[in-house]
Amino acid sequence: MEFAAHVSWEALLQQVLVGLSRTTILFIVASGLSLVLGVLRIPNVFHGSLYMIGAFLAYSVAVFIGGPAGFAVALLAAPLGVALISLIVERGLFCRLYEREHLMLLLFTFAFMLVFSDLVKLVWGSDYRSLSLPPMLQGSFTILNLPFPRYNLFLLLVGPVVAFGLWFLTNKTKIGKIARAASVDREMVGAVGINVSWVFAAVFIIGCFLAGLGGALVAPTQNITQGMDHAIIIQAFLIVIIGGLGNIWGALLGALIFGLTDAIGILILPQFAIVFPYAAVVIVLIFRPTGLLKATW
């Protein structure tokens, strides 16, 4: 076990920036989960599988098209593909189960996780893939004499855009307002003549789109591999929990806590870096058992 004896400010700043880029991915994935949880009341375990599928799809599309344009198309096509899958799943099966107990819904989505993990193995095989960045996003900027990868900066721009978009969607648009109303009183919204079933479907698809987007964005930064789903889903769930169930800003706060403790943990105790975020979550939950911000249920 090696303690980092002297942590320099430069190293700390660099880790914070890296942590913030990781936060972006976590936020995008967790906010989709939070949306589905808040409106549909589904603890969607296969959200992580969709993230994995998003990454694999992005890889396939980028390789198929090739060149710098390939990556740009992949960033759009992969989440759309994931959204299509979720549309089929929701209309085919989930819309019949909304009245069931949470435990059943949780296990049902877990069943999907099992199925998806084998389907990914069937389609893409067991090898890991890696996706290289287009030249425009390669290399790094120098910030305060520190090298900082361009792609990480790109992620830092995408995060706020998604956050703002979600806020706009849920607070300013008609569908967002209907969805929020439906999450509180489904029957009443149905009684005034709105097709709640399709509103729920739309929310579910948007949530899943975000999972796919997270997967596509993460694809160039790490190996695309089986098992990505296990790691991300537990993190996303914890983020949603510490933020407050169904609260989008809570998801942002939770992602920040998760991303930053992980990045800073590497400086303090490299070997136990993965322990830090879990410890942070436990500490938050001991003091605020229902999350930091107001939960929607």
Added chain:
Amino acid sequence: MSKGVFSPKTWLLLAAAVACMAVAPQFLSRFYTYLISLVLVTGLLAMSLNLVLGYGGLYQFHHAVFYGVGAYTFALMRVKTGLPSIWAYLAAPVAALLLSLLIGWICVRLSKLYFGMLQISLGSLVWAIVYRWYSFTGGDDGIHGVPIPEALSSIDNAYYFTSAVTLVCLFVMYLIVNSPFGRVFQATRDNPERSEAIGVNVKRQQLVGLMVAGFFAGVAGSLFVTIEGSVFPDMMFWTLSLEILIMCLLGGWFSFFGPMLGAAIVVVLRTVMGIHTEYWTLILGVMLMLLIFFLPEGVLGYFTARWGSRRRAAMEDL
């Protein structure tokens, strides 16, 4: 409870089952003896979860962590100390019990999904530590070649030991479920407010229930090491916890023996399917979906509902 624990007919059935299990290794190959041992251990684990899930209504989402801690305690005692094996067998459930006291104490303040999620995060913390603490737990490699007591090193003897311990545990669990404590525990599941109103300390009742379940999960952990000889961090990963939940649901979480049946189905399916195809989780997933759609009470729950309306009534009384 005035007419004894079981009726004469049940005693007869039980004696027949024990006799079958006693002679089984004489007729079966080593592989099947091993498979039955594994089913028993996993079944004990699933039934211990059902103590709190089915009888207590608590969303124990990370039960595997108690199983894993039991197994690791046993393995570490065997590897790092020269103490006789009996101490390792005693330490495993005690460690699991202490951990469930700690985790339960933090979690019982919450209910349902919040309870489950807080437990998953606490359990994942334990998993993350075990996963990375190379110098102590072996990290992601786990510990292999744990020295098993001489008397239990053959698979037949390990089988007899496993079945004996499992039977004793099941008997004790049955007594607990039907004890005054068990009845009150079920009352806290069905109506916590009213239980509180008649003077039951619901949170304390739940905490004790969690500790009992943790204890038996720890026993299952030590039995697993006995037949397998190794431990690894996947034993306390959250996916295993959900798999145990599936076992309870599959067999029937409102019946006492349901989880054992569910465990048998999952373990046998995994082993048999694993030989023919690498896509066995696909099959498990599809089965689970069908189950949720068509048999929400589980396999055993379904059959008890169909076969005996009297037993059904008795089950609802529980």
